[in-house]
Amino acid sequence: MTALRQWQAALAGMIDGGPGDAVCAAARPVPGLAADTACAVYRSASRGARARALDDVYPVCRRLLGEASFAGLVREFVRREPSTGPDLNRFGDGFAAFVAGVVREHAAFAGLPWLADLVALEWACHRIYYAADDPPLDLDRLGNADATQLLPRPAAALAWLRSAWPVHQIHAAHRGDGEPPALEIVPGAWCLVIERVDFAARVQVVDAGLWALLDACGQHGAGRRDLADLVGDPALDSGRLGELVARRWLGAVELRQHAV
Amino acid sequence: MSGVGIGLRDPHFDALMGDQHGVPWVELLADNFLAAGGLVPRQLERIAERFPVTLHCVGMNLGGSDPLDMAYLAAVRTVAARTAPAWISDHLCFSACHGRHYHDLLPLPYSDEAVRHVAARIGRIQDFLDRRLVVENVSAYLRADAPLSEAEFVAAVAAEADCELLLDVNNLYVNQVNLGLDAADALDRVPRERVREIHLAGHETRGDYLVDAHNSRVSAPVWALFAQAAARLPDVAVCIEWDNDIPPLDVLLDEMRHAGELQRQARAEVA
Structure with a gap:
């Protein structure tokens, strides 16, 4: 050395x-x-x-x-x-x-x-x-691509998490400088999506079905799922993919890159 | 770019977007603007529409031994594309080792080995950014036992890399107190033709030594040293840095005006 x-x-x-x-x-x-x-x-x-x-x-x-x-x-x-x-x-x-x-x-x-x-x-x-800005989602660009080649991905400026506690309420109550409101913290099940709206984070509670679909779209690496796999999964309500698009929670649908 | 500008920090953003307050140009800490999306790029564009800009960086790890972080350099290049800076600067130090980043300006040995090493890296960065880099002397609390003086080291790096220099007068003074280096001698030896910018900042006194804290007004001895620097470099752009315990904008503007007055006096004496 x-x-x-x-x-x-x-x-x-x-x-x-x-x-x-x-x-x-x-x-x-x-x-x-x-x-x-x-x-x-x-x-x-x-x-x-x-x-x-x-x-x-x-x-x-x-x-x-x-x-x-x-x-x-x-x-x-x-x-x-x-x-x-x-x-x-x-x-x-x-x-x-x-x-x-x-x-x-x-x-x-x-x-x-x-x-x-x-x-x-x-x-x-x-x-x-x-996070990066995603360009507008252009589904027409995909043409007649096979669903096994299409890889939906959530927007870059999006996060999602589940909690057994109302952390979104705790967060909202204690975010400001003033006296926080009284809050009864009892366990339950919350599915949260955090999106960027007007350059700031906004936390929403969503139902478990929509959250699971978003989570399935957001898997990385070997766990990444194509459109055919998502649609064919009976545990997922893939009919709501359009809802993800409408909410602008899908950042892109990418074409699978074939390894040579 | 000339005259005295200020480092633009977040608490002063709204005030300076509303009124230029006589500030001729601003220095942006590029590391605060690396975000690829959201509000940050819009803020950058607003700043660049209002002020001439220089970019100052702390993450290039110029003297490090890890590979250059090309993703970081690409992000800096994107910031530069958005702001068209007059120049881009970073520090003559290392800040990462074995994949760990220390977010501090760690001193290099003043050795021939370090000169060759850091100059080669600066050269690669200059190629990537397609411009000459401006490199700043740092304050230090330790000095490796190596043969060169700080002034010789800085000059040798600048010559070998063919880069430009940012002369931080406060850092020269801090090193004089902490390490016994001769600040006036360093001013004499600096290759003047390479100096593009001078930095001024406040330090913090902790007993027998000084910390380059950027949290106070410029001290009297540093103003005196700056007067000497301005006599040698009367037309070089000057920046007031204030990064911690950031005061109301008026305080910063007062420092800016004082530096401008000293620079005018220096020019008058030279003429």
Whole structure:
């Protein structure tokens, strides 16, 4: 490993929580600023940048938990979870899974069984704010293509999630700065769709049939489903595909790319 | 592009879209405008209709050893297509390692190896963006034990990459206090013909050292150093940066006017 790469690996490892010994050994001593103090400045700055990003993404969670409790969660998440890209707006998608683990494992959060779903809802609102615009859906372009070759896909600025808790109501009640209304939180089953309307996220409750159809259209990778498969699935109400189109929840119908 | 502009930040967006307030141009932090859809591209277009723009980036990882992030560079190129910036800048540092991004400006060793490495990467980015990049000296809290001075390092990178420079005067001062570097000497050694922009910002004092916090007015010693810089570079564009604890716009405009006055004085003395 070259000296440059050694320096970078040492500094990065220190910020990730490793010992600063290698950095201190490679640094030129300077009066007034000890190397271990300098390491702490870099560690704090890097983690602080990621923490501030989460502050902006999860305002409702932050308000509900209070500054100290939210900051504690964020601090631990940032310590564990690296950022994997240069765009800070994409950091934090794993926070819901992290919070779910915390709720499971820590008695202090036992009274907040809906917290992870609320975090997932806030992430969905954040993500779709920055999502790409889909061009208008042009079904005529598809011509007489075989249904096995057609792959519907939800709009980029759309998210959908299910919860056993009324997280959409919790979110709406605590979104503003004012005193939140009294809310009785009882378990149930809610299917939510989050869409971008006038550049802002709007949360809707939909029936389970429509939600399942949307979810089937939104499968990725090997699980991606073509139109023939969707129409032939007796568990899906594929007759409502037109409703997805009318609501502009389908972003595209793509043609399957044959592997050569 | 000339005169003194400001870094446009979200709290001032509405005020500056309503009235130009005498601001001749704005610097946009490109990383805040990478969104492919929604409101952000529309905001960009509105800004670019009202102001001449420069783009400042923090994510190119110019000195890193990971492969260049072409998706990020493509997003920056899209922002540039929407705003027609006078130039695009980023920092002479690394910000990612082994796939992890640190969202901070991490110092490079001032070594010949680092010069060759970062210059080659800048060259590839310049090819991709089809323009010369403007590269900024960073503040630091650590200095790797390497043979070059900061000024020699910056000049060598600029020469080898044939890029342009953004001279951050506050960073020179922070490094003087923190690392014992000679800011005035750095001003003397900077290849003036390559400097396209000067940055001014506030720092935070923490005991014996300074943090480049961008959260306060420009300090008196940095104004003094800027006066020296302006005497050497009287026609170079200047930008006031303020990123944290962002004040009312009037405060920023006051800083902008003061920098303009110092620049005018420098021009008069040169003439």
